[in-house]
Amino acid sequence: MTDIQNGNAGAPEKKKTVLSAVQPSGNLTLGNYFGSLSRFGEFTEMFDCYYCVADLHSITVRQVPAELRRHTYEVYALYIACGLDPKENVLFVQSHVHEHAELGWILDCYTMFGELSRMTQFKDKSAKHADNVNAGLFTYPALMAADILLYQADYVPVGADQKQHVEIARDIATRFNGAYTPTFTVPEAYIPKEGAKIMSLQEPTKKMSKSDKNENASIYILDSRDDIIRKFKRAVTDSDTCVRVGEGKDGINNLITIYSCCTGKSAEEVECEFDGRGYGEFKLAVGEVCADKLSPVKDKFDELMADKASLGALMKEGAEHASYRASRTLSKVKRKIGFVEI
Ligand code: AQP
DSSP: OOSGGGTTTTOTTSOEEEEEEEOOSSSOBHHHIIIIIHHHGGGTTTEEEEEEEOHHHHTTSOOOHHHHHHHHHHHHHHHHHTTOOTTTSEEEEGGGSTHHHHHHHHHHTTSOHHHHHTOHHHHHHHHHTGGGOOHHHHHHHHHHHHHHHHTTOSEEEOOGGGHHHHHHHHHHHHHHHHHSSOOSOOOEEEOOSSSSSOBOSSSTTSBOOTTOSOGGGOOBTTOOHHHHHHHHHTOOOOSOOSOOOOTTOHHHHHHHHHHHHHHOOOHHHHHHHTTTOOHHHHHHHHHHHHHHHHHHHHHHHHHHHTOHHHHHHHHHHHHHHHHHHHHHHHHHHHHHHTOOOO
16 A cells, blocks of 8 residues: 555545445454454545445355344444444445446456456355355455446455455456556555454464354454453463464464554553563453453444434435446446447
8 A cells, every 4th residue: 555644645636535345244353343444434534435335245155134134234333333424434235236236247257267266265265165155256356346446446445364355356457447448446455554364262373254153263343341351361372471472372463463453552562561471361451452442332333223214224325325436437337348328
């Protein structure tokens, strides 16, 4: 990322655009929080911001309909609870803006089988869901490219696991622009310095994931204080006793990252603070700062979820705004390809 800190420096008349998305595929984790949601508020002033609840993506894995509906409201409410003002940011649900599916199909035809086969997420998810390796799971990156390119996004804030998908979106945009004339902005991934990859508390070599079956492996944003503290107490560490970053100390490294993200302290400051104190004391402290960090988000979330009708109205408004921008890009794409306009 080069000039994201400067926003529209050099082009004062037009703000640059940020787009990101979260799938409503389960209860959001601390990984989703630090890798994406918690950072979005900082972009509001300088950029045109679009955030979507990626429900179309979530059905690449079987979802229970009532749970999908609930999670869609929850992710939407969490965007707001994490600090996004729906008047200042366009917050919408992907399936409410039909241009995503339409451009997704078009971009399927500009995406190569070979490049899709190299996607790590496809390999991981098809191994995890061997009974349902569907075509959507395979072509997911083309739909994600559509999500980004429809809004001519300059920056895509994501966790490190999504970097490969932003790179393929860049390749698709470049290929399309080369086949016709410049049509899409070529986007850049924006990956945080801290919290880019929060690891599982039970298997710290794996990323923390909302679809992990082991509930003790993930801290959910909406977990109670007691659950958060209990899960950190049970977090897998190592046989050392020193709170230090080190090779082979994946569990402790992860806890230090989480403590840093919650307090804003550097890893060195955390090591100093816990010098001579054991893992037990450290785990308790991580649990406490994490619970403190998430508590206001949970309070705001509860308030928002108590009024689903208002959330529904905001969704409608967000979809209308998003659709306006998306339809302009889609019309342009169709014209370039040679589709007949009526
Ligand atoms: N462990 C993580 N650390 C840092 N960032 C993370 N993100 C996800 N997990 C971590 C970031 O959260 C954003 C939304 O992710 P997503 O909903 O698109 O799906 P995902 O990346 O596949 O996340 P999950 O939690 O692992 O979902 P499931 O289990 O459904 O596949 C993205 O910016 C992602 O980078």
